[in-house]
């Protein structure tokens with residue numbers, strides 16, 4: 412193993428794994444901390460947690476358990492993957508988890524770099540941009556669980572930890588890996604181990620990767636992992652060439668309410684049968700779940716869509732009536748049940764939109780690990796579950812993908828015999 416990764420959600424984990432697979436690195440993703448030693452020849456071992464929105468103490472506990480497991484399997488370095496939009500609240504969980512990992516590894520400096528330029532995430536003077544908008548003006552300001560209303564990551568991170576936060580700005584990154592390393596040493600000498608690093612291009616991320624070539628811990632989104640992969644890991648296979656997913660009937664399940672997903676849902680609905688989950692009805696009992704399952708059974712051969720994706724004002728109304736956590740829990744429980752019934756009904760390919768939703772679905776299916784295949788759009792690779800009934804799973808991060816990704820993914824799924 413060349414890199415051990417702890418990811419705070421399932422789609423974020425596949426995002427990173429898919430991008431590293433692009434380099435020819437062999438990646439495997441575990442869902443939760445495995446209970447056994449894993450016999451694997453993977454270069455990159457990712458442990459996907461569902462720790463983004465849980466209480467910080469639990470996120471720390473789970474992340475440390477994942478880190479210890481990866482170190483026991485021989486991980487020479489760890490990467491903490493969080494969202495490219497820095498999804499968190501004043502209570503965490505990015506800061507507390509990073510602090511606990513830094514303590515575990517005795518890391519003198521910890522870089523935070525959420526930029527993924529190819530997906531429109533850039534950081535300049537510590538401010539995070541989503542395409543042309545500051546984070547605080549992007550659709551992330553209306554996220555159902557962790558609305559992001561401050562773009563200055565120094566402030567966002569400082570609110571989560573009990574220590575100072577420094578910055579490495581783009582002009583330093585432009586000067587190269589040695590200049591970045593010197594800046595980290597200076598910050599650490601001044602008693603500051605947490606550093607927000609700017610990156611507005613892949614070249615910046617490659618420089619950061621080179622600067623971190625000897626670091627035992629780095630944190631960020633898939634862009635920095637790719638930078639580290641390009642600068643500091645050794646390519647040794649063409650991982651995606653022999654990857655195949657099961658063929659068979661397909662369905663789409665969408666619990667993401669992001670602007671991108673809502674466009675994708677609208678596109679898919681134009682050509683396929685769809686069923687909208689009524690969240691208030693879910694609070695009354697399981698009839699709505701049973702209806703959704705019956706709908707999937709009836710339309711199994713037509714790429715049916717079940718969705719709860721709604722506009723921010725609709726979500727806000729539901730949350731005001733039922734509570735934020737309670738409404739999310741109802742939706743996630745429903746998707747877990749619906750996915751399990753879909754597979755029982757013969758569905759073998761599932762496209763799932765949303766990180767929390769993907770977590771609920773793979774947990775509902777009892778999937779423990781995934782093989783990682785080629786990307787459909789940047790950060791959205793096909794994956795395949797193992798076990799008695801293998802299923803093709805496309806875990807799509809809420810904000811990722813072109814409007815036609817659901818259909819295009821299914822049209823281009825790598826089915827068929829292994830070469």
Ligand SMILES: Nc1ncnc2c1ncn2[C@@H]1O[C@H](COP(=O)(O)OP(=O)(O)OP(=O)(O)O)[C@@H](O)[C@H]1O
Pocket residue numbers: 420422423554555556666667668669672690719720721725726729730738739740742743764765766767768769807808809810
């Ligand atoms: N109609 C709805 N009303 C209230 N909550 C909803 C509704 N639909 C979905 N949710 C909840 O909103 C959350 C959406 O999060 P999810 O992680 O699935 O999507 P996302 O945040 O867009 O994706 P990602 O984490 O990949 O960026 C889930 O917890 C889901 O249960």
Ligand SMILES: O=C(O)[C@@H](O)C(=O)CO
Pocket residue numbers: 420422423424426427493494495496632633766790808809810
């Ligand atoms: O980094 C991203 O934007 C994604 O991988 C993600 O974590 C969304 O949940």
